Amino acid sequence: MGNVDDSSIKALVFDVFGTVVDWRSGVAREVTPFIASQKLTVNPFEFADAWRREYVPAMAEVRAGNRGFVRLDVLHRENLDKVLTELGIDPQSIPAASLDELNLAWHKLDPWPDAVPGLTRLKDRFIIAPLSNGNIRLMLDIAKRAGIPWDAILGAEVVRMYKPAPSVYLDTAELLAIEPAELCMVAAHNDDLKAAKACGLKTAFVSRPREHGERQTSDRFAEGQWDFVASSFIELADMMLEVGQG
Amino acid sequence: MGNVDDSSIKALVFDVFGTVVDWRSGVAREVTPFIASQKLTVNPFEFADAWRREYVPAMAEVRAGNRGFVRLDVLHRENLDKVLTELGIDPQSIPAASLDELNLAWHKLDPWPDAVPGLTRLKDRFIIAPLSNGNIRLMLDIAKRAGIPWDAILGAEVVRMYKPAPSVYLDTAELLAIEPAELCMVAAHNDDLKAAKACGLKTAFVSRPREHGERQTSDRFAEGQWDFVASSFIELADMMLEVGQG
Incomplete structure (x- = not known):
């Protein structure tokens, strides 16, 4: 964890439903x-x-x-x-x-309590944007209501295809004018990260063990060789900003 | 000026080169x-x-x-x-x-001095986004460097056509899930506003008489019946927020 050469990461894109908001x-x-x-x-x-x-x-x-x-x-x-x-x-x-x-x-969904503080720190170093299946206005309304400081609203509607189709990840890197390996997908869902990794993206798993309530069985733990694994956006910021400094 | 029923305006989109940045x-x-x-x-x-x-x-x-x-x-x-x-x-x-x-x-372009303070006030009431011919990464880099608090990055690359083609204005309203009349185009260029108005958008002219330097002859004044005419984003915010209150 955190041993990846993340000095090459230029942008972080985030799953939103479940990962950023409850x-x-x-x-x-x-x-x-x-x-x-x-x-x-x-x-x-x-x-x-x-x-x-x-x-x-x-x-x-x-x-x-x-x-x-x-x-x-x-x-x-x-x-x-x-x-x-x-x-x-x-x-x-x-x-x-x-x-x-x-x-x-x-x-009108609320972010998990660590999401906005973590994103605010990550924004100092990286481009941050949602890469959700939610449409532009939906993402915008959530962000405006909750104060999420995205640099841009990316996602399914911009590239006109739904995750986990490979074109969603690849076209997003292309829009950002960076290589897939310079883009890191952050998600609480192993299948999203699996699809992103297959496209050459970096990957970060943030566990959200209560997304589906008390008795959640899926996605409680990392199920792949993700570049980062964290239990909150604060912890993710600690990892990504510390490694970058080192 | 300001007599428009701007309680119906839900989003403001901005020309950027010349209007927001020098x-x-x-x-x-x-x-x-x-x-x-x-x-x-x-x-x-x-x-x-x-x-x-x-x-x-x-x-x-x-x-x-x-x-x-x-x-x-x-x-x-x-x-x-x-x-x-x-x-x-x-x-x-x-x-x-x-x-x-x-x-x-x-x-790496700097905003006019009034742009960020004006946008920050307008953001409290309206969705604000660029509607520039500049691409997503270009707009994002300008905003991140200058602290421009856009709610989203819209524009030519999102709708895959350049202003003043009508589809740029109409597709942007559609992405925002609002009527053209609920969208206001803000620009320092009369031709941009003319095209927007022909699509049914509201219009706001902000004069930038030094965009082209000391001897600028074009776009020094409003040349159409625009809904708002202001000399800065501060003045525009005064007009749009006051009318909305009244």
Whole structure:
């Protein structure tokens, strides 16, 4: 850990949902008034989990070429209809404006407590940007609300493809005018890092063992030879800034 | 001025070269050591002006469809070769690495003194982003060096077309998930605002009467019915924040 020649790293790009922000608590908080108003009995965390479960298959359609690129806000909105149907509610019975508003739950997620302090330190040395499947406006709203000091908003919508397709990582390096090896992907998800590493990027795992709640079993530990492994953005900043000094 | 219903404006996008940053002084400063090392007799401001003169025709090739989109850094580098040739220097006689380094002059431009204070105030109320023909890395480097607090880096490279093509303005509104009338273009150039207004955007003219030096004749005054006309970003912030309050 930290033995990589990270003096060559020029930019850090970050997964956001789960890595920078706690999507599950945020979505649960935002759906709570809706659940009450609809007199539903579903637990808000289960609602959040159900909504998130539709995320990967929805993007897979775009990656497979079955569908042209559409931004994540559109997929989230479609997925909300699916979740409501699963809960026995006809989405057509609810005003579209209410569901559009509810869809913005994903724009109001709080960062993990270490995220902004760590990013602020890392920004002194590196270019920092999100490399999320979330669209530009979604990332922008989260950052503006939470004070995340990104240097730019990169990600799926800029390169018009979803992770973990290789073009997302490679086109992002190209936009930054750097080599893949000069770009480090930071994520709490081993599969994201595996895809980034296969493209020649540096990799940093930050564990988020409560992303999925108390009983999380996946991604609790590093499952690959990542260049950095840390338990917070503060620890990551300590590693990356110290090595660079040395 | 300021009578527009700007409570509907959600985002401000900014021209950068000339509007936010003083490109002429910055490029002149950056080329000075090169001129000395090559024992040239050209005035550094004339060098900057000659380099800038190639800007519009180079982009016109892309807008006309004669050439696929290439980022401005590439055009600037090609244009540098043209300027050197005009000065009687064979670009091939100079190490490519030196010219690549010189090309980064455009990444090291200082904001006009009012720009960062004004933007910082405007950011409290509005989404702020560059809408420049400069590429992402170029905009990012200028912002990081100067502390410009953009919420995102938008512009030509994101939408893969150069201003004043209508798609640049319209696709940017679409990326921000707002109507064209909710987006305000801020520029020191009447032609940029004319194109933006034709797409339904709001417009703000900020005069930069020294962009081209002491004897500037163009763009000294507003030449259209722009929604806001100001002499600095501070004054623009006063107008836009006051009206919003009222």
